[in-house]
Amino acid sequence: xxxxxxxxxCALLSTLPLRxxxxxxxxxxxxxxxxxITQQRIYSVYIEDYLLMCQPVPGVRALQFGFNGxxxxxLRERTPFALAYFHPNVVTMMYxxxxxxxxxxxxxxxxxxxxxxxxxxxxxxxxxxxxxIVGSPSCADWVTNPDGRKMYNTTLGSLGEISREIAGQxxxxxxxxHNSMAAALARGDASSPTYTLGGDGSHVGPxxxxxxxxxxxxxxxxxxxxxxxxxxxxxxxxxxxxxQKIISCQDGVVEIESTRYPFCLYKxxxxxxxATTLDAVKYIPFNQDLNRxxxxxxxxxxxxxxxxxxxxxxxxxxxxxxxxxxxxxTFTPDNPFxxxxxxxxxxxxxxxxxxxxxxxxxxxxxxxxxxxLPSQSEAFDQLLKNGFDQxxxxxxxxxxxxxxxxxxxxIEPLP
Amino acid sequence: xxxxxLSAALLLAILPAPSRADLLVKPHDLVLVSAEAPPDSRGLxxDIAAYFLMCQPVEGIQFLxxxxxxxxxxxxxxxIDTDIAPWHPTVALISHGVGDGVNNAQSRxxxxxxxxxxxxxxxxxxxxxxxTIVVGSPGCVxxxxxxxxxxxxxxxxxxxxxxxxxxxxIAAKGGAAFADLFTPMLDAIPKAKALHGxxxxxxxxxxxxxxANSQLIMAYAFLKSLGCDGxxxxxxxxxxxxxxxxxxxQAILSCQxxxxxxxxxxxxxCFLGDPSSPDSTAGIFPAFPFNDDLNRYLLVVKGLAAxxxxxxxxxxxxxxxxxxxxxxxxxxxAFAAHTxxxxxxxxxxxxxxxxxxxxxxxIRDFFHxxxxxxxxxxDAAASVDxxxxxxxxxxxxxxxxxxxxxxxxxxxxxxxxxP
Numbered sequence: 001x002x003x004x005x006x007x008x009x010c011a012l013l014s015t016l017p018l019r020x021x022x023x024x025x026x027x028x029x030x031x032x033x034x035x036x037i038t039q040q041r042i043y044s045v046y047i048e049d050y051l052l053m054c055q056p057v058p059g060v061r062a063l064q065f066g067f068n069g070x071x072x073x074x075l076r077e078r079t080p081f082a083l084a085y086f087h088p089n090v091v092t093m094m095y096x097x098x099x100x101x102x103x104x105x106x107x108x109x110x111x112x113x114x115x116x117x118x119x120x121x122x123x124x125x126x127x128x129x130x131x132x133i134v135g136s137p138s139c140a141d142w143v144t145n146p147d148g149r150k151m152y153n154t155t156l157g158s159l160g161e162i163s164r165e166i167a168g169q170x171x172x173x174x175x176x177x178h179n180s181m182a183a184a185l186a187r188g189d190a191s192s193p194t195y196t197l198g199g200d201g202s203h204v205g206p207x208x209x210x211x212x213x214x215x216x217x218x219x220x221x222x223x224x225x226x227x228x229x230x231x232x233x234x235x236x237x238x239x240x241x242x243x244q245k246i247i248s249c250q251d252g253v254v255e256i257e258s259t260r261y262p263f264c265l266y267k268x269x270x271x272x273x274x275a276t277t278l279d280a281v282k283y284i285p286f287n288q289d290l291n292r293x294x295x296x297x298x299x300x301x302x303x304x305x306x307x308x309x310x311x312x313x314x315x316x317x318x319x320x321x322x323x324x325x326x327x328x329x330t331f332t333p334d335n336p337f338x339x340x341x342x343x344x345x346x347x348x349x350x351x352x353x354x355x356x357x358x359x360x361x362x363x364x365x366x367x368x369x370x371x372x373l374p375s376q377s378e379a380f381d382q383l384l385k386n387g388f389d390q391x392x393x394x395x396x397x398x399x400x401x402x403x404x405x406x407x408x409x410x411i412e413p414l415p
Numbered sequence: 416x417x418x419x420x421l422s423a424a425l426l427l428a429i430l431p432a433p434s435r436a437d438l439l440v441k442p443h444d445l446v447l448v449s450a451e452a453p454p455d456s457r458g459l460x461x462d463i464a465a466y467f468l469m470c471q472p473v474e475g476i477q478f479l480x481x482x483x484x485x486x487x488x489x490x491x492x493x494x495i496d497t498d499i500a501p502w503h504p505t506v507a508l509i510s511h512g513v514g515d516g517v518n519n520a521q522s523r524x525x526x527x528x529x530x531x532x533x534x535x536x537x538x539x540x541x542x543x544x545x546x547t548i549v550v551g552s553p554g555c556v557x558x559x560x561x562x563x564x565x566x567x568x569x570x571x572x573x574x575x576x577x578x579x580x581x582x583x584x585i586a587a588k589g590g591a592a593f594a595d596l597f598t599p600m601l602d603a604i605p606k607a608k609a610l611h612g613x614x615x616x617x618x619x620x621x622x623x624x625x626x627a628n629s630q631l632i633m634a635y636a637f638l639k640s641l642g643c644d645g646x647x648x649x650x651x652x653x654x655x656x657x658x659x660x661x662x663x664x665q666a667i668l669s670c671q672x673x674x675x676x677x678x679x680x681x682x683x684x685c686f687l688g689d690p691s692s693p694d695s696t697a698g699i700f701p702a703f704p705f706n707d708d709l710n711r712y713l714l715v716v717k718g719l720a721a722x723x724x725x726x727x728x729x730x731x732x733x734x735x736x737x738x739x740x741x742x743x744x745x746x747x748x749a750f751a752a753h754t755x756x757x758x759x760x761x762x763x764x765x766x767x768x769x770x771x772x773x774x775x776x777x778i779r780d781f782f783h784x785x786x787x788x789x790x791x792x793x794d795a796a797a798s799v800d801x802x803x804x805x806x807x808x809x810x811x812x813x814x815x816x817x818x819x820x821x822x823x824x825x826x827x828x829x830x831x832x833x834p
Binding site for chain 2: 353354357358361362365369372373375376382383389
């Protein structure tokens with residue numbers, strides 16, 4: 001009985017949000033491992049965006065480590081010879097879609113997933129990972145096959161529970177991607193009969209990936225307090241939290257220089273509206289939990305006020321401004337950070353594009369190459385070194401793009 | 416003096432035969448073989464290499480296996496730069512199009528893929544300084560495992576015949592030679608099924624992955640188009656005079672009382688494996704004229720005093736009419752799958768296969784990713800070039816070593832008159 005309580009306590013502890021600094025430390029490398037959904041390089045880039053721009057821990061970098069078609073054991077196999085080369089400190093892992101084999105879960109597949117997950121966590125510990133975050137698998141959104149979708153999400157949910165249980169047993173962290181995504185999907189389905197996360201339903205579009213990123217970022221313990229600007233109109237004074245430097249404040253106009261950005265949400269061409277990140281935040285509390293960029297205004301002597309931020313204007317009740325409004329949620333899809341956020345995002349994507357071939361193909365083959373052509377061992381090693389150098393260079397380039405952004409807030413009481 | 420003459424004769428017999436003027440391959444050629452076939456099988460690329468190393472040897476000849484399954488002509492053309500160019504082939508044997516979008520009464524291969532891409536493919540190969548190009552038509556499909564939502568195997572084959580005809584015209588226009596792989600395969604299938612049963616298959620689980628039997632027919636068509644005459648060797652025995660003669664590559668060591676000892680540096684092509692298996696060449700040769708056209712290893716016996724004779728070759732015996740022996744019997748056919756050459760042929764063939772597997776791995780895992788290497792490490796172009804050159808040089812050295820495995824085989828023929 002006692003051990004049951006202990007087990008339960010462990011499982012609960014693994015799901016509790018911890019403070020960011022308890023999971024990520026300066027100069028950490030966060031490896032984001034998974035199957036083809038990870039190799040899509042969408043949620044993995046969102047995580048990197050967040051780490052670089054929103055709640056930056058100095059020197060933290062990300063590495064995408066997806067492998068299309070991979071079951072859980074793929075990570076175990078690649079850990080000693082490929083993942084270990086990078087010396088990551090933190091790993092997120094999301095497997096199950098291939099382990100379930102697109103069928104109802106049976107004992108054999110459940111057992112294989114369980115043993116594979118335990119062995120993989122063990123392999124990760126052996127190479128010195130400080131923080132391991134086991135994620136439950138994402139959801140299927142097969143809009144043309146609702147029965148199949150229901151069946152497979154049951155399978156994925158069960159695999160997710162196995163992941164949760166093992167994370168507790170192994171004393172590692174757990175990210176409940178599946179259940180939070182399933183809840184969001186249910187809300188989306190309720191909103192419209194044509195609701196879709198886009199893509200092919202397994203490899204979903206940006207909305208689904210933001211839901212996955214949400215699960216992992218929450219598990220990393222981020223508190224979502226990106227920044228707060230507090231303005232006292234009467235005193236012509238403003239204050240900013242760390243990363244939000246007040247340059248000036250005069251007559252309701254506040255100029256700020258920011259090194260921490262809110263997470264920017266976009267509409268995107270050529271995909272259904274419901275598949276965008278802008279739409280996803282209707283169904284997951286991303287802005288509330290992870291993306292609070294707050295403006296608080298005191299001393300408005302009117303019932304309402306107009307706030308102009310960059311080129312956009314919104315109106316608020318004075319009471320809301322008094323208690324604080326989330327600019328990241330209300331100034332979408334365009335705010336003064338959007339353009340630079342997009343540049344960093346593109347650079348992070350370029351870095352992760354390079355990682356696909358480096359981690360999947362070359363690192364998988366290089367030992368075989370050296371064996372087949374020993375005379376060129378040094379050249380193959382040099383090529384690997386060049387690949388690492390290029391990876392570092394692309395990672396540095398993405399980080400270097402996170403420059404301070406100057407922007408202005410203009411607050412005008414409305415009659 | 417007698418010893419010197421014997422040595423000289425042996426030396427001449429062992430050296431590769433001089434290339435015939437009408438043979439399209441030349442000494443030191445690198446012959447590219449690319450067809451829609453599993454690249455890791457012992458298939459046509461191994462068969463063709465085996466033929467030119469052992470049966471009709473050409474000095475210094477090398478082979479490159481670049482086969483791929485489901486590799487239409489467009490896909491092949493698009494991988495010439497990455498997969499083929501680094502090796503610098505001088506001869507190209509290509510056969511693509513069996514799966515090129517035959518999805519209705521008229522083939523997309525005929526109407527679009529072949530006209531659009533075959534001419535360009537020939538041009539691209541010429542730009543690589545490929546001297547001789549042989550365009551092989553696609554083979555045919557076996558109805559046994561053929562599945563398609565739109566047409567049956569017969570309709571598909573009708574379309575492939577049209578693809579063949581289109582390819583023949585485009586090859587001629589581009590100055591390339593042509594090999595009809597389709598017709599001998601279509602003819603052989605019913606004959607082979609008559610021998611081995613209706614379940615004897617061609618083309619694997621979906622009829623699109625030619626197995627060893629199909630690939631020997633493909634090799635046959637290419638070898639014919641290259642000008643191979645099939646005259647591997649002839650042993651002529653005069654029983655009355657106790658004398659025997661061999662053509663080049665067949666050195667007579669002794670001849671006494673109907674027993675002839677021979678040392679051969681040219682081997683007949685050997686058929687190995689389980690005859691009932693499609694993954695073997697041993698079951699298919701009776702169904703098409705491989706032995707007649709490409710594998711004539713003849714025994715001619717004169718001076719037989721009886722109507723019939725027993726010939727023992729290695730550990731096998733066959734009986735022949737004296738008249739047939741006087742005209743010449745083809746030992747390669749009569750003793751097929753049980754000849755004194757089989758073991759050594761298998762050793763050389765194994766070594767060829769291992770070499771070609773390595774080529775396939777280099778192409779699949781290294782050369783094919785040229786642009787990915789540029790993205791992975793833009794500063795490493797020199798390393799990539801250095802490795803590429805080393806792979807090709809290593810392959811050439813290993814290819815030369817294959818020829819050394821073709822050692823002279825000693826064997827004995829015993830001819831006994833039957834009462």
